[in-house]
Amino acid sequence: MKITLLLPPGEYLKNLTQFITGFKEEVFLFTELNEEALKTLEETDILISTPFFPLRKNILERMKNLKFVQVASTGYDHIDVDYLKSKGIIVSNVPDANDESVAEYVIMVALAFLKRFEYSLNSTRKGEWVLGELANTTYDLKDKIFGILGMGRKGKALAKRLINFEVTIIYHDIRKLNEEEENKLGARYVELEKLFQYSDIISIHLPLNETTRNLVNINLLKMAKNNCFIINTSRGEIVNVNDIIEALNKGIIAGYATDVYSKEPPEPDDPLLKHPKVIVTPHQAGVSKDATMRIAQKSFSNVLLFLQGGKPINQV
Amino acid sequence: MKVSEAFFDLAYNLKVNRVYGNPGTTEIPLLKSLNESKIMYILALHDGLSVGMAEGDYYYSKKAQIVNLHTVLGLGNSISFLFSALKNKVPMIVTIGQQDRRHSYYEPLLYGPNEEIVKPVVKEVLCPFVAEDVPKMLMRAHKVANTYPYGPVALILPMDMMDEECGKIEKIETNEFIFGDYEEMVNEIAEEINSSNNVAIVVGHEIEIFDAENELVEFSKKLRAPIYKEPLCSRGVIDNSNELFVGELLPASLMINQALANYDLILLIGGNFTLYPYFPFELLKDKKIIELSYDYKETTKNNWKVYICNVKNVLKKLCDLVIPKNFKRDEIKEIKLFSKAATVRNQMGIEYVFYRISKFIKDETIFDESISATMTLKDYLPIKPKKYFAARTGHLGWAMPVATAYGIVGGDAIAIIGDGSFNYSSQSLWSAKRYNANTSFIILDNRGYGILKSYSLARYPELLESDWLSPETNAEKIANSYGIEAKSVTTPEELDNSISWVLNNKEPRLLRIEIDRSIPKLF
16 A cells, blocks of 8 residues: 655654654655656555645546545645545545634734734834824724634634633524524624624635635625724635725725635735735644644544544545 | 591502501501401511512502501611612502500600601601591592602501591592693704704603603604613613613713713603712713603702603604604624623623523513622613513612512512522512412522622722621522522523523522622622
């Protein structure tokens, strides 16, 4: 059996050694999808994949030995699951290992926006004492209305943490939670338009599909409060970039934070990167060192389970 | 006919249903003529509670009942309840026994200056000098008590007079009030409203006393202006789910000024700006205020335009004359409350407890003496006209007897009371059991005096550790000793079943809820 890992480059890879060396099987690690990687994939039985390397049908067709794909993330829209399933290849993901990381990230950027953290930090470093200005232009999270778009695992992890900030939590999802779940989370269902109409902050936690692509467009944004701040940690394509730029420029909304882009890394001239009302980060929300280790541990455990003849968990 | 017989003969004709009391020897000469098949005697284990019970009876029956107090001592025990009945505008006839006049010179045991003591806490004191006066004065007391502003009227009855002879009253007379059509007044008010851009309506207890709830709803629908309730509002007045209802004002000049700062006209309708903590700010200085009220005594405190009138009639007429404004209340107020409740679920915070209680309340009437939690209660529980009562006096121990009597005479009552308040009048449970009151007692136990701790926290934090702020008792055990079914709940997991247990019952039950003992920031 051959196992291939397609992972983005970085220091964190050192931490994976303990897992990789534990296998008796041949293990190959690639950090870019070059010719050598493609050649290895052709003979691979088990693939550990991440959203950083899209694998469409034309590549997957060449992987004649492939039996199991372990996606080392929650999202799996980078890979042609329908094709793999048609070939009887099992696909699993890790749906819950970084929920907490994403939730913490969302709270961090929400606070950074409300407290004007970047401006405060930069001014103070430059020797400018902007206390008076900040006293009149920064806000608390307490008592704000926090809208969660998509109440899956990540949305719930966020709600669970937000409640201690004494915010009002509303959410929209294709599936309304039952009353007991709502009571536990302290979150109430509202229609999509109402979510935009009421919220001071909106965090998006949706999967990318044909229904959600470009869901956040100018029509929806026009319903938002002009102090509204939107956070996207799900997929870049869910938010229409031109529309969000327009909404920011016209003062329809106050700010946008994105951790995700339709192309990653984004082109240097991507309008989001330089916009003064946009907070940008490199798809880091769910990949802290802690989360990475949890994802690795769950991914490798599932591969081991498959190798031992077991049925992998979290099949998609 | 003996005086005692003439007294009750008239009481039957006045349609009095019940006498409340805890008699002593000075009252026996009167009570010997009570025919219990016509008027029921309801025993309280403390004189003061009998006044509270007569108040609760009134809220259900709408009739002034008789309270029979045991001379100066029983009167002394009842002062706070009489004061509350006076402030709450509840009519009742309070008989106070007096020693035998033939040796009053010696100031014998049980003799006392009843007239002087009772005067400040009743609407009027009547002291018959001769036997013939007694039935006439009962008639007069009944009229005075039932003339707005309603209130208790005291009738002092020397014990020896009860066996003297007197005539009986054959004809019952009542005072009838004819209100004018107010045409000029109404046009004037409408003109002021229509020439203002931003109008706030502040409503109070008179709306309910004059049965003007529907007129208020119609008027506010027409005007589309925000509705506030008077501070520490003692009545339901308006459904708190009404789309124009914003909330209750806080009882402090600073808070009232802030809440109403943006309005150019304030319509104060049948209410008062009750104040509690002192702030050195003049109330609503330079604001244009129009007040409608029938309580001329209350209104003389105010330095703004007052129309003495029946608010029901005026509101009805104003409906046709006002031009609508465009107020919209916060659409997600309910969700905000829900989120706040969820925040404090694990520690049994008061918001969560009330939120859960709200899920089980049907059409019961709420008697609120939750003191430090009362503003939260009013946010979370369904407050409706004639379905919510509280004391206008800050009286501790008030709600237990009031809710008990309301449940005895046919109502479905919930008393929501702090543990501190409960200990002032826990004897009410005996009457609740004896007369099978349809009353549920919910004791919010924060193990101490929350309101005092809150005040200390704001002004004198060094007092917070004082032992005298935190007396701990167990209402469940006390209730058991009176034969009342009771239980305690300490966790959110048990809460729903316990609330359902205490509310879904026709007999009296008590639920003690251990709530978060964190000190609320009220000052």
